Structure formats: structure tokens, C-alpha cells
Amino acid sequence: MTSPVVEVRNLRKTYPGAGRGAAPKTAVADVSFQVARGEIFGILGPNGAGKTTTVECLAGLRHADGGTIRVLGHDPQADPTAVREHVGVQLQEAALHDKITVGEALDVFGSFYPQRADSAELLDLLDLTAHRDQQFGKLSGGQKQRLSIALALVGRPQVAILDELTTGLDPAARRATWDLVERVRDSGVTVLLVTHFMDEAERLCDRLVVIDAGRVVAEGTPAALIEGLEGHxxxxxxxxxxxxxxxxxxxxxxxxxxxxxxxxxxxxxxxxxxxxxxxxxxxxxxxxxxxxxxxxxxxxxxRTLEDVFVQVTGRAYRAEENEEVAA
Amino acid sequence: MTAVETTVAPRAGIKARGFGKLFATELKVWLRDPAAVFFALVFPSLLLLGLGLAIPDFSKPMTDAPPPWNEAPGVTSYLPTIIALAVGTIALTTMPVQFATFREKGILKRLSTTPMPPQNLIGAHLVINVLALIVSTCAAVVGSMVVLGVPFAADPLTVLLVLVLSTSAMFSLGLLVAARAEKGATASGLGMLLYFPSLMFSGVWVPLSVMPDWMETIGLYLPLGAAAQGLTVGWFGTDGFPLAQVLVLVGWTVVLFPLGVKLFRWT
Missing domain, CATH: 3.30.70.270 (Reverse transcriptase/Diguanylate cyclase domain)
Structure with a gap:
């Protein structure tokens, strides 16, 4: 009865090499996973591992070279519009006019969707009520991030994709954001959380995949992955x-x-x-x-997920350095 | 009812859900940028009135022109150039920077994840820029008539036709300038590179009436030069219909618009 909300099978994506004669770069070599309704599902891995490419294919922003994707029963590659009304996406970078206010942004994004969340409720949930009339350019990093989440939720999505949502936040704001993600899940939204923070994935995710160099290297609940460490x-x-x-x-x-x-x-x-x-x-x-x-x-x-990463890849986890190595 | 509607594929164009709201909000936010508003709306009129009042020859009647223009002030021959300048300013300075900034800030990509296609944001801003152009042209025409005593166009329909075609040609050029630029600053630099030569051949610095023949010939084949020449012919109504200029403007539009749309990067 409960078919997966998101299903990815053998996803592959290669970018043409930058510059003349450069070798093409494989961002995603082979990624498969399933996300069940109502869970927080993590895509964890160092920067450059292929996480963002994977979710961009999911959201219909990029064309995959191989594999199949189903989101709520639709193929976002062939029919991206069918997916967009039901999937809320929070992208890595802030993406609004500096001079638009918080309230205006919610109103205009809300008007794109057939069903929309109550603005006042959403502002309250994200602790933005006091900033309703403030312009986007004048918000703090944490406030921008919360507004970005609010915009991902304004169309009452069934699935919310949150990409690196705590990058650049201070520890208190991070913890507040984690609580928020759990509240979003508890309100019935399936959350796909993309992160390079091991602690974040361990704390939040019901299940997760660890991606390294474009491949899934581990999959399961954080507890089971840690439990499964041998001799560790x-x-x-x-x-x-x-x-x-x-x-x-x-x-x-x-x-x-x-x-x-x-x-x-x-x-x-x-x-x-x-x-x-x-x-x-x-x-x-x-x-x-x-x-x-x-x-x-x-x-x-x-023991943490970091030990899991070390065991499955045979090398230490460096969230920031991997990109240079891969490039 | 709404639950049934959700399965219907969203539509592009102005029928997209929320387009009205998007347009209204974009207009409101656009008006909050004083520099863009000044250059789009006020700058052409200010330049025209300033020059018209400051340069002595501009207020003297054009005695060697055929009647009834021999009684009109000298600045009259400059008005068509200023209208062309208004078109060029929006098309090459404000618009490409706007569009490239949308790309730079990830606004186009962000919209791509919603049911609202990013094409509609660009569409909304093309409409806003056309509205700005109407306001700025009306201000220049009315201002010069009221303050400087410039007579109205002899052939208003030709002026309107040339204005519409100039807008389509120049906006197509602006779209192409913005098509690939990763940053607002890149688009700004490229726009300026085209803006200043365009102004030169449309008579901003050397008025069309005293422009050497070779410059006028080059100007005829450039979009903004053809615009200024066509507007001049329509305003004075003494040289028939500006067929060559109209064809040049149509030609630029037919080439540039599809190219700009094809090359435009939406993420």
C-alpha cells in the first residue's frame, strides 16, 4: 500500500569536462535509494560526492544520463511539471530579490500552487512573524535560511528537498533548524535532507544513504549503520x-x-x-x-557515522577537501 | 475541486497560476530600485530638457528647415534621438543587468523548482520595461512640447510603428546580451560596450542633421541608428516613409530574438 514517495534506481550523470580536451567528470556514477512517506531521509557525503546533482535530477532541474527516477509516481525527467506542485525545494544559495519583503515573497510563491499553506502559520512555525515586512537583503543568514524553508513549504508539498540547510549557521541556529525539520516531518511532509554534516544526519535522519564519489557506499538507519561497524x-x-x-x-x-x-x-x-x-x-x-x-x-x-564512512571508504572524512580531489 | 485541478499540467505564459501576483510583485520591487527607475524613466527627459535649455542653438528656430518647421526650436531635431536613447538605455543598461542578476542570484533556478516557469519572470520584466519605456517616452515628448515648445509629430503613426519596431529590435539585443552572462557585472560591461557606439550613431553626440554621410550610412544598418533615423523621418513627415529603417529594424528583431531565446540560460 505504501509505495515509496521517491525512488531512484542506478542514477548516472556526467558533465562535460571544463576547458578544451578536459575529461568528462562523472558527478553521479550509480545511485539508488527509496524514500518512504513521512520519513526524514538523508543524502550524506562530502562536497563533490554528487549529492546536489542527485537532488537536481530529482527536482527535474537536470537531465540524468542513465537510470530511472520516480517522485510520487511521476518521472521528473520526462514530466517535471507533474512533480513541481507537490515537491518543495530549498536550494543551497539564497535566491530572492534583495528588496522583496518576507511577506511578499511568501505571497508570490504561494500564488504558484493549487493549495497553499497559511502564511501566518508558516511565519510562526519558522519564527519569522516579526520580520514579515523586512526586506530579504536585510535578513541575517539564519533568517534567510528559514525563509527559504518557508518558501519550500508554502505550496503544501508532499515532499520537501532541503539542500545543505544549516551551512553557515551558528550552532544555536543549527539546533533550532534541526527542531524545525522534525516539526516539518511531524506535520506529514516527507523530508529529503542533503547534508555533508555527519552530526546533522545522525541527529535528524530516520534513514540515509552515504554517497562518495558518485556511488552509494552505505545505506540504513544511523543506528543500524553504527551498530553494523565490525571490530569498531x-x-x-x-x-x-x-x-x-x-x-x-x-x-x-x-x-x-x-x-x-x-x-x-x-x-x-x-x-x-x-x-x-x-x-x-x-x-x-x-x-x-x-x-x-x-x-x-x-x-x-x-562511534559515529564518521567511523562508518572511514570503514566503507577506507579514508578519513573531509567534508570540504573532497571537491578539489574530485575536480 | 482544487484536488482535481492539481493533476492538470501547469501552463506556461500569462495563464500560469499566479502570474498576476508575480507581475504585480515584480513591478513593486522594481520600483524600489532608485537607480534603475531613474535611468529608465527620468534620464532621457532630463537630458533633453537640460540640453534644450542650456545650448543656445537648441532654442533658436530652425530657419533653414522647410515650413512649418522653420519656426520650431532647434531641439526638435534632437527629440527623435532622445526617444531612441530612451529605448537604448532600457534595452542595453537596465534590462540585461536585471536578467543576469536573476541568474547570478539563482532566482531563475529557484523558480524552475516551482510550477511557475522562469520564462514568466523574464516575460513579466519585458512588460515592465515596455511600460517604463512608454512612461519615459511620453515624459520626453510632453516635457519637450510644454517646456521647449517642440511641435508634435507630423506623422504619429509612423513614429509609433518605428518606436514599436525599435523596441523589439533593441530588447532582442538586450536579451542576447543577458543570455549567457553569469553575473550582473558581466552583462553591464557588455551592455555598455554596445550602448555607447549605439548612441554615437543615433545622433546623441553628433546630431543627425550634421552627421557625415558615412556615419549616417553605418547608422542606418545599426538598430539604434535606424531607430533614430526612422523616428526623425516620422516626426518631420517631409521625407515620406522610412522603409529602409523599418526593414533594418525588422531584420534585427528576426535575427536577434530567436537567438536570444535559444541561447538564454535558465539556471
């Missing part, structure tokens, strides 16, 4: 003195040789980091207790 549970131990630490290091190295649940033992500053399966903490504590070596402090190392 980490425990950090601190000891009262060097003697205790070297004794513990000996014990744990020996342990790692006979216990498959303990994978690595490495010194980390004046601490020891032990990695392994989900049983690693249990094994470490038991071994130390048996030898009566008592650590001062034991901490489990928090």
Missing part, C-alpha cells in the same frame, strides 16, 4: 601510573592474541585504547580483574 567498539583505559599501564598493556596484548573479540590494543597518549567486537569491554574488564590490575577510568569510545 573502542574502550579507553587510564591507569594511576606507568607501571600499572605497562602491566595492563602486556595483559591486554596477550588477551588480543587468544580472544577473537579483542582486535587491537594501541597506546593513546597516557591511555590504552582497545578495539574489538561488542564483547570487548566485558573481555577487557574480566582479564584485568583476574590479574587484579585496576584502571582509574574506563570509557567506551563513542
Amino acid at each position: 567498539r573502542g574502550v579507553r583505559l587510564r591507569f594511576a601510573d606507568d607501571a600499572a599501564r605497562s602491566r595492563a598493556a602486556q595483559l591486554l596484548t596477550a588477551l588480543s592474541e587468544r580472544d577473537p573479540d579483542v582486535v587491537g590494543v594501541v597506546p593513546a597518549g597516557d591511555e590504552i585504547e582497545v578495539t574489538g567486537t561488542r564483547k570487548v569491554l566485558f573481555a577487557v574488564v574480566q582479564a584485568l580483574a583476574a590479574a587484579d590490575v585496576v584502571p582509574d577510568d574506563v570509557r567506551t569510545v563513542e
Whole structure:
């Protein structure tokens, strides 16, 4: 009964190379995913990974070279107009006249759609009521971003595409925007969130795909992706003195040789980091207790989507540098 | 009812939902830009009245002209040039910058994601610019008649025809200037590069009446030069119908307009 709201299969898009004789650049090599109604679905990856190209194909702004796309049952490539009334898009850059006021912008964008959201309600939801008569050029970065989201929602869309919506915002504004996205989802809108922020995706997304160099390298809920990391549970131990630490290091190295649940033992500053399966903490504590070596402090190392990225790509996550590498 | 309508494909053109609102809002926002409004609406009249009052020869009657023009002030021969200047100013300075700025700011791309095609934004602004041109031309004509005592056109229908064709030729040129420019500044530079030579051949600096033959010949084949010459013929009504100028203007429109539309980048 619940067919996917958005379905992308084997999407491919290549741009002609810049300059004479330049090789064509493949922005999207092979991307597939499905978005269910009512979820916040993340497209996560470093800059230049192909995220924006993917959503621009979804919104009917670009022609894909291969693959199929269905949005609400329509093909946005063949029939972009069928999609536009039901998909709200917030693009990366601000895109309004400097001298148009917040209220005017909402009115004019609202007039394009068959059904429109109540302006007052929307202004209230986005905390813009006080700025209704202010000109766009005079808004702060956060206010512009919120107006941009309001414009994506003014046509009562079934799907909202939000592209890098917290870039350039201060931490407080980011958190406020995250709350807002959840409220949008709770109002029944399916949200497609494009981001290069790992923490944002982890905090907000019900499910997500990780894209790298134009390919999907991981897919699932943030919790399941992190849960699925193998040998990536980490425990950090601190000891009262060097003697205790070297004794513990000996014990744990020996342990790692006979216990498959303990994978690595490495010194980390004046601490020891032990990695392994989900049983690693249990094994470490038991071994130390048996030898009566008592650590001062034991901490489990928090794992994030960043570790997932490192595992699937084999390299560290650098959100900003990837573009130069790819170009 | 509305739920049924949503499945109907949106329409382009002025029948698109919300076009009236878009047009009204664009007009309102356009009027908030004092520089654009000044150059489009006020500058031609100000130049005409300023020169008409400042230059002594412009207020003396044109004694060597055939009657009844021998009693009209010298500035009369300058009015058609000023009307051409009004067309050229909007087409080559304000309009291309506007359109390239829409592209630079991502406004065209933003509209592409809504049911309103970005073509309609450009359409709305073409209409706004035509309205601005009507206001600025009327101001120049009425101002020069009231303040400087310039007689009205001998052949108003020819003047109107040449004005319409000049507008279509010059706006087509402006559209082409804006077609590829990534930034407002690029369009502005390119527009200026065309604007000043155009003014020269339409008699802004060397009046048409004393322009050397070779310049007049070149001017005939340029859109703004043909515009000034055609308007002059229509205003004085002593040289018949400006057929060559009309054909030149039609020719430029037929070539430039499709090219501008074809090359125009919407994202």
C-alpha cells in the first residue's frame, strides 16, 4: 500500500569536462535509494560526492544520463511539471530579490500552487512573524535560511528537498533548524535532507544513504549503520601510573592474541585504547580483574557515522577537501 | 475541486497560476530600485530638457528647415534621438543587468523548482520595461512640447510603428546580451560596450542633421541608428516613409530574438 514517495534506481550523470580536451567528470556514477512517506531521509557525503546533482535530477532541474527516477509516481525527467506542485525545494544559495519583503515573497510563491499553506502559520512555525515586512537583503543568514524553508513549504508539498540547510549557521541556529525539520516531518511532509554534516544526519535522519564519489557506499538507519561497524567498539583505559599501564598493556596484548573479540590494543597518549567486537569491554574488564590490575577510568569510545564512512571508504572524512580531489 | 485541478499540467505564459501576483510583485520591487527607475524613466527627459535649455542653438528656430518647421526650436531635431536613447538605455543598461542578476542570484533556478516557469519572470520584466519605456517616452515628448515648445509629430503613426519596431529590435539585443552572462557585472560591461557606439550613431553626440554621410550610412544598418533615423523621418513627415529603417529594424528583431531565446540560460 505504501509505495515509496521517491525512488531512484542506478542514477548516472556526467558533465562535460571544463576547458578544451578536459575529461568528462562523472558527478553521479550509480545511485539508488527509496524514500518512504513521512520519513526524514538523508543524502550524506562530502562536497563533490554528487549529492546536489542527485537532488537536481530529482527536482527535474537536470537531465540524468542513465537510470530511472520516480517522485510520487511521476518521472521528473520526462514530466517535471507533474512533480513541481507537490515537491518543495530549498536550494543551497539564497535566491530572492534583495528588496522583496518576507511577506511578499511568501505571497508570490504561494500564488504558484493549487493549495497553499497559511502564511501566518508558516511565519510562526519558522519564527519569522516579526520580520514579515523586512526586506530579504536585510535578513541575517539564519533568517534567510528559514525563509527559504518557508518558501519550500508554502505550496503544501508532499515532499520537501532541503539542500545543505544549516551551512553557515551558528550552532544555536543549527539546533533550532534541526527542531524545525522534525516539526516539518511531524506535520506529514516527507523530508529529503542533503547534508555533508555527519552530526546533522545522525541527529535528524530516520534513514540515509552515504554517497562518495558518485556511488552509494552505505545505506540504513544511523543506528543500524553504527551498530553494523565490525571490530569498531573502542574502550579507553587510564591507569594511576606507568607501571600499572605497562602491566595492563602486556595483559591486554596477550588477551588480543587468544580472544577473537579483542582486535587491537594501541597506546593513546597516557591511555590504552582497545578495539574489538561488542564483547570487548566485558573481555577487557574480566582479564584485568583476574590479574587484579585496576584502571582509574574506563570509557567506551563513542562511534559515529564518521567511523562508518572511514570503514566503507577506507579514508578519513573531509567534508570540504573532497571537491578539489574530485575536480 | 482544487484536488482535481492539481493533476492538470501547469501552463506556461500569462495563464500560469499566479502570474498576476508575480507581475504585480515584480513591478513593486522594481520600483524600489532608485537607480534603475531613474535611468529608465527620468534620464532621457532630463537630458533633453537640460540640453534644450542650456545650448543656445537648441532654442533658436530652425530657419533653414522647410515650413512649418522653420519656426520650431532647434531641439526638435534632437527629440527623435532622445526617444531612441530612451529605448537604448532600457534595452542595453537596465534590462540585461536585471536578467543576469536573476541568474547570478539563482532566482531563475529557484523558480524552475516551482510550477511557475522562469520564462514568466523574464516575460513579466519585458512588460515592465515596455511600460517604463512608454512612461519615459511620453515624459520626453510632453516635457519637450510644454517646456521647449517642440511641435508634435507630423506623422504619429509612423513614429509609433518605428518606436514599436525599435523596441523589439533593441530588447532582442538586450536579451542576447543577458543570455549567457553569469553575473550582473558581466552583462553591464557588455551592455555598455554596445550602448555607447549605439548612441554615437543615433545622433546623441553628433546630431543627425550634421552627421557625415558615412556615419549616417553605418547608422542606418545599426538598430539604434535606424531607430533614430526612422523616428526623425516620422516626426518631420517631409521625407515620406522610412522603409529602409523599418526593414533594418525588422531584420534585427528576426535575427536577434530567436537567438536570444535559444541561447538564454535558465539556471
